[in-house]
Amino acid sequence: MISNPASQPSETNRFERTKIKEAVIEIVSDSGEGAQKCGQSLGAISAKMGNGVWTVEIIPAEIQPPARSKAGASGIRVRMGSNKITNMGDHADLVVALNEQVLYGRIDQNAYKPGTYLLIENKWATHTEETAIAYKESIEHFKELGYYIFEIPMEKECLKHVSDAKKGKNMWVLGLLCNLYDRDLEIAANQVKYIFRKKDEKIIQSNLDLLFAGYEYANENFPMHFTIPSKLSEEDYVVMNGNEAISLGVMAAGIEVCSMYPITPATSATHAMAETIESAGGIIHQAEDEIAAIGFAVGASYAGKTAVTITSGPGIALKTEFIGLAIMAEIPLVIIDVQRGGPSTGLPTKVEQGDLLAVLYGAPGDAPKVVLAPSTIEECFHFVILARKLAESFRTPVFVLTDANLATGVQPFPRPKIKAEWFPEPLDQSPWKEGVKVYDWDKNTGISKRPIPGQKGGMYTLTGLAHDEDSHVAYDPAINQRAVESRSRKLAALRETLKPPTIHGDEEGDLLLVGWGSTRGAIEEAAERAREKGAKVSSIHLRFLSPMEPGLKNIFDKFKKVMTVEINYSDTVGNPLITAENRRYSQLAWYLRAQTLTDIDCLSNVYGQPMSPIQILQRLEKELNLTLID
Amino acid sequence: MISFQPDFCEIALPEEGHYSIEDYGSSKARWCSGCGAHTILHSVQKLCEDEQLPPEKTVFVSGIGCSSRFPHYMKTYGFHGLHGRALPVASGVKFRRPDLNVFVITGDGDCCSIGAGHWVHGIRYNMKMVVLLFDNSIYGLTKKQTSPTSPLGTHSNTHPRGSVIPPINPIQSTLGFANVSFVAQTIDWKPAHLNATLKKAFDHPGLAFVRIVQRCPIWMRDTYEPTVKDPNALTLLDHEDGIVLDEKAKSTFRHIEQHDPSDLLKAREMAELVKETTPIGLFYQNKNAIRYDEYGAHNLGISVEERIGAINTLMDRYAI
Numbered sequence: 046m047i048s049n050p051a052s053q054p055s056e057t058n059r060f061e062r063t064k065i066k067e068a069v070i071e072i073v074s075d076s077g078e079g080a081q082k083c084g085q086s087l088g089a090i091s092a093k094m095g096n097g098v099w100t101v102e103i104i105p106a107e108i109q110p111p112a113r114s115k116a117g118a119s120g121i122r123v124r125m126g127s128n129k130i131t132n133m134g135d136h137a138d139l140v141v142a143l144n145e146q147v148l149y150g151r152i153d154q155n156a157y158k159p160g161t162y163l164l165i166e167n168k169w170a171t172h173t174e175e176t177a178i179a180y181k182e183s184i185e186h187f188k189e190l191g192y193y194i195f196e197i198p199m200e201k202e203c204l205k206h207v208s209d210a211k212k213g214k215n216m217w218v219l220g221l222l223c224n225l226y227d228r229d230l231e232i233a234a235n236q237v238k239y240i241f242r243k244k245d246e247k248i249i250q251s252n253l254d255l256l257f258a259g260y261e262y263a264n265e266n267f268p269m270h271f272t273i274p275s276k277l278s279e280e281d282y283v284v285m286n287g288n289e290a291i292s293l294g295v296m297a298a299g300i301e302v303c304s305m306y307p308i309t310p311a312t313s314a315t316h317a318m319a320e321t322i323e324s325a326g327g328i329i330h331q332a333e334d335e336i337a338a339i340g341f342a343v344g345a346s347y348a349g350k351t352a353v354t355i356t357s358g359p360g361i362a363l364k365t366e367f368i369g370l371a372i373m374a375e376i377p378l379v380i381i382d383v384q385r386g387g388p389s390t391g392l393p394t395k396v397e398q399g400d401l402l403a404v405l406y407g408a409p410g411d412a413p414k415v416v417l418a419p420s421t422i423e424e425c426f427h428f429v430i431l432a433r434k435l436a437e438s439f440r441t442p443v444f445v446l447t448d449a450n451l452a453t454g455v456q457p458f459p460r461p462k463i464k465a466e467w468f469p470e471p472l473d474q475s476p477w478k479e480g481v482k483v484y485d486w487d488k489n490t491g492i493s494k495r496p497i498p499g500q501k502g503g504m505y506t507l508t509g510l511a512h513d514e515d516s517h518v519a520y521d522p523a524i525n526q527r528a529v530e531s532r533s534r535k536l537a538a539l540r541e542t543l544k545p546p547t548i549h550g551d552e553e554g555d556l557l558l559v560g561w562g563s564t565r566g567a568i569e570e571a572a573e574r575a576r577e578k579g580a581k582v583s584s585i586h587l588r589f590l591s592p593m594e595p596g597l598k599n600i601f602d603k604f605k606k607v608m609t610v611e612i613n614y615s616d617t618v619g620n621p622l623i624t625a626e627n628r629r630y631s632q633l634a635w636y637l638r639a640q641t642l643t644d645i646d647c648l649s650n651v652y653g654q655p656m657s658p659i660q661i662l663q664r665l666e667k668e669l670n671l672t673l674i675d
Numbered sequence: 676m677i678s679f680q681p682d683f684c685e686i687a688l689p690e691e692g693h694y695s696i697e698d699y700g701s702s703k704a705r706w707c708s709g710c711g712a713h714t715i716l717h718s719v720q721k722l723c724e725d726e727q728l729p730p731e732k733t734v735f736v737s738g739i740g741c742s743s744r745f746p747h748y749m750k751t752y753g754f755h756g757l758h759g760r761a762l763p764v765a766s767g768v769k770f771r772r773p774d775l776n777v778f779v780i781t782g783d784g785d786c787c788s789i790g791a792g793h794w795v796h797g798i799r800y801n802m803k804m805v806v807l808l809f810d811n812s813i814y815g816l817t818k819k820q821t822s823p824t825s826p827l828g829t830h831s832n833t834h835p836r837g838s839v840i841p842p843i844n845p846i847q848s849t850l851g852f853a854n855v856s857f858v859a860q861t862i863d864w865k866p867a868h869l870n871a872t873l874k875k876a877f878d879h880p881g882l883a884f885v886r887i888v889q890r891c892p893i894w895m896r897d898t899y900e901p902t903v904k905d906p907n908a909l910t911l912l913d914h915e916d917g918i919v920l921d922e923k924a925k926s927t928f929r930h931i932e933q934h935d936p937s938d939l940l941k942a943r944e945m946a947e948l949v950k951e952t953t954p955i956g957l958f959y960q961n962k963n964a965i966r967y968d969e970y971g972a973h974n975l976g977i978s979v980e981e982r983i984g985a986i987n988t989l990m991d992r993y994a995i
Binding site for chain 2: 089092093281282283284285289292293296297299301302304317318320321323324325326328330332333334336337338340341342343344345346347348349350352366367370457460461463465468498499500501502503504505506507508509510517518
């Protein structure tokens, strides 16, 4: 039995709290100090209280980067507010740092502003001489930059309760933050119990002690205490990150084979389902390499088992030949690409939307495929189910493009009610109808039904060679023309079922922002803030990238300027040798320019960070010649 | 309608669904005349007939190359996929379809070069299937390039002065892979041995890897002719647990060695024999090796209600 210790704060509102609409909090540390667990818990507690939440992880590239280094910043950002939160926000309001050096990494990324509270572990001031000097210099430097500094004896305080402060400091910090932001202590205690549910009672107790001690410490030692009003919803909610949502989506889509090879940042999507998927009728196959992972999924799907493969950019590069085969031979398959920075090994843990054109066009020959891009955590769940359905209906591979921002971003959303209709029909093994060809391409839609091994009379040899309706190798050039047209027509048929995208803001104006994927929250928030200042800015967000949602040209024509916002590379006019004529555009801009013959500009970068509203607002100020940022 | 065959009836009723060898044949094979693949095709069709494999329950998966055209000449399900990638596809087919008879047709370039990574792991997965390596020691379809099994010094279009790296011995390599459970070698020009080997492979409860030394009369005539003509060039591995030939077939061999296929170390030694002669027979068999396809089938048939229940249990973890 876990008892609450005597030190549990009994009085939680002994001072005036400042009511705020939202707060952006960061916890940064060396790797392995539990900063992410602390922030995830804060996010979960806030979500349970009915606050809007978005969390984003700050991940170094290495498992154990050097301690106390700029490159080693590991941690998490939590943005929480009274209303729904859709992105990581601009600058942090308050930062807890377990050492001062890791802050430099974040300062370089422009994560803080003058006035940001920095709560820094002060044990380094009395550490080795070298460290102490570095610490003091940094503190002075931070003051010059305009941050409010609190030097906190975190380790010393923790040692009052535990013998090893390295373990548990994060829970002390959680307690401190719970007090500063008026989090419900009972919910917090339950969260701690949940985190350590697999540990013995002694460990749970000491972490609770630390939580309460951190809370108590914050009663006395800070001049600022906040409260973020919240409203509990009637509806059931779940809170998770995008990869976890994909995991649940894979199971809810009735996937029977999930074939993968470990790759950052996609693999955690497999971890989340690993314990459960076998009870949900599926199995994870960890293949010997990326190529085998998709080959295995292709084989399973050919044999009538619903299959998915999950990877990231480098994996897509390796899988390309099989993707071509799946298109050529019309094998249904869901391919999830959790994008990261590229090319090559690139930025494995960082955010980029750099795979769009590779996915659309990265195969020899004409290889039309369906490409979806979820824009929220909730959509990560539902789009897997949609993708499975489309893959089978259109007998083709379907891509789901997410990115590292969605993969690690945590957001609450209404709990999906799992429906039996999401699961595929049982395997049809009734005899194949005599006379029906195995590629009986419908003249209007290009769609045909396929026989599955086991079906009498349906025997055929699938081939990656150009083939006719009987899957016989095409020796007549007219067959290839007809086959390629039929496969392309499937996309046209799907497009007929799509609606034009919703316009956020007015249907006409000075500037239209166009986004796809994880940038939606930042784009819509920036456009809304700009509109509040009188700017005529609207936005649309594309969820279908192939086939393209209809009506885009009509929408574009009503704006003086159209600009995509993307996290990938584009040349900047004015840089050496770069002109408006030779400029290389960002990926969606390039694609939309070709599709709509509209002169579309782009705001894009490859800093490896999620797009923030302020980055967009800064560009809008230039474009519209208005002051939009306070 | 009589739905059973009474045991007192002397006259055999026409068996429903009896397949003749013609039932497995599709279009005319387009291999060169004299190519060893023709004999293998016939032998495989004979196996299908002998075993009465329902064509709709039988899948031939291949890669790319001369041999990989094989599925087109069978009237079963076939998958003529990518160069080197037959094993991952076949593994995916078999993983959750225990009812299907799966065969893999691969060549020396396909298996031992571009697909070598899958070879190692396909063997380790040990799913019940028959893998036939058509080894003619040359890239034929692309017109005579050195293959990973071309003998040292082979003159080819890529090595006109002779190849410079020793070849892979596929038997020896396979015997070194983890969880290997069946390795045999045969030749395309002795149908009795070929047929017996295929039968043994088909009966094996796991992945049966069979290297078939195959003639390529177009590019490799000089390499194979001596072996085909010289009765001293072959050594028959004989054992009651191995490939069993009748006395007549056995009498065509000058060299016969006893080899117990349960002895892995001895099997590896035997694989070395290739330096003097070509040993044919069963090198190794272990009927008890772990099978990954059994794992793949362990949770088939879960109801939609159970699936929804499991997902909701996981969803509860994220509930707020």
